[in-house]
Amino acid sequence: MRYRSTRSNREAVSASQAILEGLSPDGGLFVPETIPSLPCTPEQLADMDYQETAFEIMKLYLTDYSEGELKACIAAAYDHKFDTDRIVPLAKVEGTYYLELFHGPTIAFKDMALSILPHLMTAAMKKSGKNKETVILTATSGDTGKAALEGFADVPGTRILVFYPRDGVSAIQRQQMLTQRGENTWVIGVDGNFDDCQNGVKAILADKELAEQMNAAGLSFSSANSINIGRLVPQIVYYVYAYARLLREGEIAAGEPINIVVPTGNFGNILAAWYASRMGLPVHRLLCASNENKVLCDFFATGLYDRCRPFILTDSPSMDILVSSNLERLIYELTGRDHGRTAAFMERLAREGSYQIDDSMKERMKIFWGGFATQEEGRQEIRRVFADCGHVMDTHTAVASAVYAQYRRATKDDTKTLIASTASPYKFAPSILRAIRPEWEEQREKISDLDWAFACAAELSRLSGTEIPSAVQELRGAPQRHKLTCSADQMKQMVRDVLKI
Numbered sequence: 104m105r106y107r108s109t110r111s112n113r114e115a116v117s118a119s120q121a122i123l124e125g126l127s128p129d130g131g132l133f134v135p136e137t138i139p140s141l142p143c144t145p146e147q148l149a150d151m152d153y154q155e156t157a158f159e160i161m162k163l164y165l166t167d168y169s170e171g172e173l174k175a176c177i178a179a180a181y182d183h184k185f186d187t188d189r190i191v192p193l194a195k196v197e198g199t200y201y202l203e204l205f206h207g208p209t210i211a212f213k214d215m216a217l218s219i220l221p222h223l224m225t226a227a228m229k230k231s232g233k234n235k236e237t238v239i240l241t242a243t244s245g246d247t248g249k250a251a252l253e254g255f256a257d258v259p260g261t262r263i264l265v266f267y268p269r270d271g272v273s274a275i276q277r278q279q280m281l282t283q284r285g286e287n288t289w290v291i292g293v294d295g296n297f298d299d300c301q302n303g304v305k306a307i308l309a310d311k312e313l314a315e316q317m318n319a320a321g322l323s324f325s326s327a328n329s330i331n332i333g334r335l336v337p338q339i340v341y342y343v344y345a346y347a348r349l350l351r352e353g354e355i356a357a358g359e360p361i362n363i364v365v366p367t368g369n370f371g372n373i374l375a376a377w378y379a380s381r382m383g384l385p386v387h388r389l390l391c392a393s394n395e396n397k398v399l400c401d402f403f404a405t406g407l408y409d410r411c412r413p414f415i416l417t418d419s420p421s422m423d424i425l426v427s428s429n430l431e432r433l434i435y436e437l438t439g440r441d442h443g444r445t446a447a448f449m450e451r452l453a454r455e456g457s458y459q460i461d462d463s464m465k466e467r468m469k470i471f472w473g474g475f476a477t478q479e480e481g482r483q484e485i486r487r488v489f490a491d492c493g494h495v496m497d498t499h500t501a502v503a504s505a506v507y508a509q510y511r512r513a514t515k516d517d518t519k520t521l522i523a524s525t526a527s528p529y530k531f532a533p534s535i536l537r538a539i540r541p542e543w544e545e546q547r548e549k550i551s552d553l554d555w556a557f558a559c560a561a562e563l564s565r566l567s568g569t570e571i572p573s574a575v576q577e578l579r580g581a582p583q584r585h586k587l588t589c590s591a592d593q594m595k596q597m598v599r600d601v602l603k604i
């Protein structure tokens with residue numbers, strides 16, 4: 104299996120090269136030359152555990168990794184760092200299945216890919232035979248940063264720099280990043296929003312002069328953002344695994360199509376679900392759920408992608424995004440794999456802030472249904488589900504859950520449905536408390552946002568009868584090690600300073 108760029112007919116590269124490079128030098132994203140079919144029937148998959156499923160799926164994409172290499176990466180990633188053997192348990196709530204993707208070390212779904220990416224990358228470095236140090240550049244809206252830092256901390260031959268929007272992450276997310284250990288880690292707060300951070304990182308990765316200077320210094324860049332194909336592939340696994348579990352537990356019949364609802368930001372998670380469907384997983388509809396930054400919802404309704412609108416800070420910060428990078432991979436497929444047209448759309452997006460797709464492309468994306476939920480609707484959904492059955496969900500999952508309820512009302516479709524549950528509610532405890540116990544906030548005294556987040560976590564634990572995850576407990580009193588900040592246009596200089604080039 105080789106990987107092409109979405110923006111040119113530059114020669115295709117191997118999986119390990121695509122993972123090392125992150126982004127194609129022409130600014131495009133790497134895509135597999137073909138989408139493989141599922142390696143065995145869902146019934147056969149139903150007998151496999153998570154690690155075995157991961158191997159069966161990933162070996163189809165990462166063909167230049169040996170069986171031994173791939174198995175070692177999988178074993179090192181999906182181990183006791185996860186607080187359950189199932190890795191991704193399913194919770195059945197009011198007849199709907201919540202696929203809990205937050206049982207890893209940083210309690211958000213980013214762990215699913217970022218616990219394996221460093222292993223895939225170090226294996227790729229060995230294969231390349233080049234004795235270079237890899238510098239991972241990452242923009243984060245909150246969850247990616249911590250998961251990437253955790254994955255790459257003290258990994259030999261790597262350094263990692265994370266840029267996050269200073270005012271765009273939760274107190275817990277900030278504390279998670281600022282307390283990160285590891286001599287090869289840097290965390291930098293940017294005066295700007297996530298799109299500023301992501302654009303800055305993309306510009307640095309595409310800077311030819313900087314790349315040459317890096318080369319001379321024995322360094323090379325890569326990305327841990329979801330533009331890296333090494334993140335997309337591991338994310339396909341859990342959709343296949345979840346389907347197989349539903350089958351095994353008798354919740355669905357073999358071949359029965361399901362809906363999948365995904366709270367979406369950068370379009371990585373839902374794109375993985377789309378790949379799974381193209382591999383042959385029986386999927387009826389993919390529901391793309393947005394918060395008030397509803398560019399994607401409008402896109403699926405009209406075919407117009409338009410980022411020219413105010414950026415809204417919400418209580419689901421990991422979805423506060425106006426330019427969803429991974430959509431480029433879908434656009435490429437919708438054009439019939441036409442790199443010229445894809446590049447033209449992306450150029451228009453960069454220059455004018457929008458592009459419009461034609462009817463034949465729209466026809467090809469009918470499997471998607473876009474919806475959005477306001478903060479108030481998300482809050483009501485958290486309150487309603489908690490009141491009805493005691494299940495607490497986080498603010499991102501609540502957006503998906505609320506959009507699914509809208510979809511049911513609009514379509515009367517009663518296909519069995521899987522909702523991607525992307526974060527632990529403890530990561531956003533103040534927002535959860537505001538939903539389920541609004542009067543609680545009146546008790547807030549003059550304490551920092553972080554102390555307030557801890558107080559809310561304790562109250563959430565009391566109300567829900569669930570334990571505060573150790574990932575949150577251990578942040579209390581942990582020393583903040585990272586103090587760097589910069590403006591969006593200083594990001595490149597910051598990279599030079601940190602790397603001393």
Ligand SMILES: *Cc1c(COP(=O)(O)O)cnc(C)c1O
Nearest residue numbers: 246368369370371372421525526
């Ligand atoms: C990153 C993230 C999302 C959005 O996922 P994308 O792959 O960027 O669409 C949703 N919820 C949470 C909690 C996240 O961390």
